[in-house]
Structure formats: C-alpha cells, structure tokens
Amino acid sequence: MAQDFISNPQIQPVLAELETLRKKIVSKQTQGWGAIAFGILLLIIAVAYSAVIIGVVVGAAAIIPGVVILYKISDEGALYKSRFKHEIIGAALSSIDQNLTINPNNGIAEEEFKFSQLFTQEPDRYHTEDLITGKIDKTAFYFAEVHAEYKTETQGKNGRQTHWHDILKGIVFTADFNKNFNGITVIRPKDFGATLGAWFSKNVYSFGNKNVVELENDGFNKNFVVYSTDQIEARYILTPALMEKINDLNSRSAYTVSLSFIDSRTYIAFPLDHNYFEAPVFKSLLKPDLLKNDMAILGFMYDIVHELDLNTRIWTKQ
Incomplete structure (x- = not known):
C-alpha cells in the first residue's frame, strides 16, 4: 500500500518539492552546526595556549554566524514538517478512506x-x-x-x-x-x-x-x-x-x-x-x-x- 501511494502521480511532484526543501535544510544545518563546532574548537585551542581573548574573538566569529544560519533555517524546517503532515500524511489518509x-x-x-x-x-x-x-x-x-x-x-x-x-x-x-x-x-x-x-x-x-x-x-x-x-x-x-x-x-x-x-x-x-x-x-x-x-x-x-x-x-x- 505504501509503495502504491508513493508512486501516485499526484503525490510525486509534492514529494520532489519537499525533497528539495529537505536537502536545503540539511545543508544549512550542516553549515550552522559545522561553524559552531569549528568556533568551539578554536576557543578550546586558544584557551590551551593561554590566548583566551584571541580565542573568544576568533571563536565568536565562527559561532555567531552558525547560530544565525540555524535560526534562519528553523522557520523553513517547521514549514517542511507541517507540509509533510498536511500534504503527504493527509493524502495517505485519503488513500485509505476519504473520511480520514x-x-x-x-x-x-x-x-x-x-x-x-x-x-x-x-x-x-x-x-x-x-x-x-x-x-x-x-x-x-x-x-x-x-x-x-x-x-x-x-x-x-x-x-x-x-x-x-x-x-x-x-x-x-x-x-x-x-x-x-x-x-x-x-x-x-x-x-x-x-x-x-x-x-x-x-x-x-x-x-x-x-x-x-x-x-x-x-x-x-x-x-x-x-x-x-x-x-x-x-x-x-x-x-x-x-x-x-x-x-x-x-x-x-x-x-x-x-x-x-x-x-x-x-x-x-x-x-x-x-x-x-x-x-x-x-x-x-x-x-x-x-x-x-x-x-x-x-x-x-x-x-x-x-x-x-x-x-x-x-x-x-x-
């Protein structure tokens, strides 16, 4: 039943559109968390070499953009999840019974x-x-x-x-x-x-x-x-x-x-x-x-x- 539903011509364009959005979200999340991780690593290294002020400046320069990226993509992530439930799960329900x-x-x-x-x-x-x-x-x-x-x-x-x-x-x-x-x-x-x-x-x-x-x-x-x-x-x-x-x-x-x-x-x-x-x-x-x-x-x-x-x-x- 699941495979038949996924292959439905009316569903495939929606899935393709959401798949593009999903890839964008994953890419942005990877960038954001990568930047944060890199900033933390620089801060740790700087502290280890007693260069705390430099570490804070350089680390913040990487962490802040990462946080901004994650914040901006959060709305698209919420939209993606909402559309999936309404358009994909909703259509799946209708394929079982129009009353669902x-x-x-x-x-x-x-x-x-x-x-x-x-x-x-x-x-x-x-x-x-x-x-x-x-x-x-x-x-x-x-x-x-x-x-x-x-x-x-x-x-x-x-x-x-x-x-x-x-x-x-x-x-x-x-x-x-x-x-x-x-x-x-x-x-x-x-x-x-x-x-x-x-x-x-x-x-x-x-x-x-x-x-x-x-x-x-x-x-x-x-x-x-x-x-x-x-x-x-x-x-x-x-x-x-x-x-x-x-x-x-x-x-x-x-x-x-x-x-x-x-x-x-x-x-x-x-x-x-x-x-x-x-x-x-x-x-x-x-x-x-x-x-x-x-x-x-x-x-x-x-x-x-x-x-x-x-x-x-x-x-x-x-």
Missing part, C-alpha cells in the same frame, strides 16, 4: 486522557499531537499520539534530582460504542506490573479484588485482567466473540493493549516505541519505503472498528 483527516496540532485532551481510566497515574508532563479522525458507517472514531509522564524526586549528595517516567508513549484510540454504560469496565494487561508499572498505580476509581470479573476464556485470561463496577454489564459487553476479537487485536500489536468502556465510548491504549507521521530530515523522501510504518499503523487503527464490530450498531443509546 489529520490535525497535527491537536490531540487527545489531557482531561479525556484521565477520564478514560486507563491511565491512573496523573501526568506531570503531557504532550499530544497528530489527531486523526474518521467515520466508518455510523461509527465515529479518533486517535492521537500521546506522551504522558510523571516525575519523582530523589535527594542525593549533589542535591535534589528530578526523574521522569513514562505513563504512556503511544497512541490512544477512542470510538463510539453506541451504548451508554452504567458502570466502568477496564481491561488491563496481565503483566502490566512488569511492563507498564506506572499504569493503574493510583486509580481515579479504586478497583479491588471484588471488582475482578471472572471470564470463561483461557486465552483472554492469559493476557488480561478485567475490572468492573458492574459485573453483569461487563459480561454483557465482553461476549465470547468480542473477547476473541480483542485477543486478535492484541496479537497484532507490538505491546499488550489496554481498554476501557465508560459512558458510551471505548478507549484503547497502544504503547509504541516509534513516533509516527514525522517528516524525515536525514532520509530521502523518494525512497519506496518512506511511509511503510506510517501506513501500517494507519491501516491498523482504521481496522479496529471492524475488528471490534463497532460499526454493527447492535445497541441503542438510552
């Missing part, structure tokens, strides 16, 4: 991130971008990249130190489940304590052993633990067919997924180790595999609605 759109500057609001009940360690630092929205039949959905972190502080011999830990670095997906849930049902990775230690450590709603839902699906129970404030509703949601679909979805993901069903929505978290939809700077835009990973994750997210049968509309909101 991207808004690079929007994402999943922090309040919704907390509301999902998936991430119960409240973030001290939160960033989200690349909101992608779509609709399949009557099912509206959206997803975005999220990087949420919390901090801890330790007192050492060198003073107080701050350490940052990931709550989630990945994608949060949400879709209309077409049913108003009475309770809250959360599906957590069985091994979340080892792989996602920050998750669920301080729950907004405190789940305990009495909230564990026992389900008769060994394959599902091997991967997940289910908690719910409404045992009957949880079993109504998690039919044997849906559990199989969640297992299938999980098997296609690099890391164990997590889900919640709250109000009338389902939330799914996908931990990832790659930042998607970013314009490469030191890699040609003209390579056939340019969008291989991006197209794969786009297709994967788009298929979730079908995987979980969210568009069958078997329930009616009340």
Whole structure:
C-alpha cells in the first residue's frame, strides 16, 4: 500500500518539492552546526595556549554566524514538517478512506486522557499531537499520539534530582460504542506490573479484588485482567466473540493493549516505541519505503472498528 501511494502521480511532484526543501535544510544545518563546532574548537585551542581573548574573538566569529544560519533555517524546517503532515500524511489518509483527516496540532485532551481510566497515574508532563479522525458507517472514531509522564524526586549528595517516567508513549484510540454504560469496565494487561508499572498505580476509581470479573476464556485470561463496577454489564459487553476479537487485536500489536468502556465510548491504549507521521530530515523522501510504518499503523487503527464490530450498531443509546 505504501509503495502504491508513493508512486501516485499526484503525490510525486509534492514529494520532489519537499525533497528539495529537505536537502536545503540539511545543508544549512550542516553549515550552522559545522561553524559552531569549528568556533568551539578554536576557543578550546586558544584557551590551551593561554590566548583566551584571541580565542573568544576568533571563536565568536565562527559561532555567531552558525547560530544565525540555524535560526534562519528553523522557520523553513517547521514549514517542511507541517507540509509533510498536511500534504503527504493527509493524502495517505485519503488513500485509505476519504473520511480520514489529520490535525497535527491537536490531540487527545489531557482531561479525556484521565477520564478514560486507563491511565491512573496523573501526568506531570503531557504532550499530544497528530489527531486523526474518521467515520466508518455510523461509527465515529479518533486517535492521537500521546506522551504522558510523571516525575519523582530523589535527594542525593549533589542535591535534589528530578526523574521522569513514562505513563504512556503511544497512541490512544477512542470510538463510539453506541451504548451508554452504567458502570466502568477496564481491561488491563496481565503483566502490566512488569511492563507498564506506572499504569493503574493510583486509580481515579479504586478497583479491588471484588471488582475482578471472572471470564470463561483461557486465552483472554492469559493476557488480561478485567475490572468492573458492574459485573453483569461487563459480561454483557465482553461476549465470547468480542473477547476473541480483542485477543486478535492484541496479537497484532507490538505491546499488550489496554481498554476501557465508560459512558458510551471505548478507549484503547497502544504503547509504541516509534513516533509516527514525522517528516524525515536525514532520509530521502523518494525512497519506496518512506511511509511503510506510517501506513501500517494507519491501516491498523482504521481496522479496529471492524475488528471490534463497532460499526454493527447492535445497541441503542438510552
């Protein structure tokens, strides 16, 4: 799919134009950082030979132009990245489905991130971008990249130190489940304590052993633990067919997924180790595999609605 998209005659002129801009940015960045490095080297040499004043003058003469070059090219770098997301990723989305759109500057609001009940360690630092929205039949959905972190502080011999830990670095997906849930049902990775230690450590709603839902699906129970404030509703949601679909979805993901069903929505978290939809700077835009990973994750997210049968509309909101 990625190669077919890249070879599209309508896309190739845009890629060629952006490739020219990319090369210009790389060239200017190389000049700028080269000048700065050369200036620092001259300063070090001058200090070593006790010629500090000369070193400062000569070093500054090289460093200042380098800084100016980097400053001037920064706007073109921002334009390049913006055009890549709007024109290339945007067109890639349309090639999958005309209803799919991207808004690079929007994402999943922090309040919704907390509301999902998936991430119960409240973030001290939160960033989200690349909101992608779509609709399949009557099912509206959206997803975005999220990087949420919390901090801890330790007192050492060198003073107080701050350490940052990931709550989630990945994608949060949400879709209309077409049913108003009475309770809250959360599906957590069985091994979340080892792989996602920050998750669920301080729950907004405190789940305990009495909230564990026992389900008769060994394959599902091997991967997940289910908690719910409404045992009957949880079993109504998690039919044997849906559990199989969640297992299938999980098997296609690099890391164990997590889900919640709250109000009338389902939330799914996908931990990832790659930042998607970013314009490469030191890699040609003209390579056939340019969008291989991006197209794969786009297709994967788009298929979730079908995987979980969210568009069958078997329930009616009340």
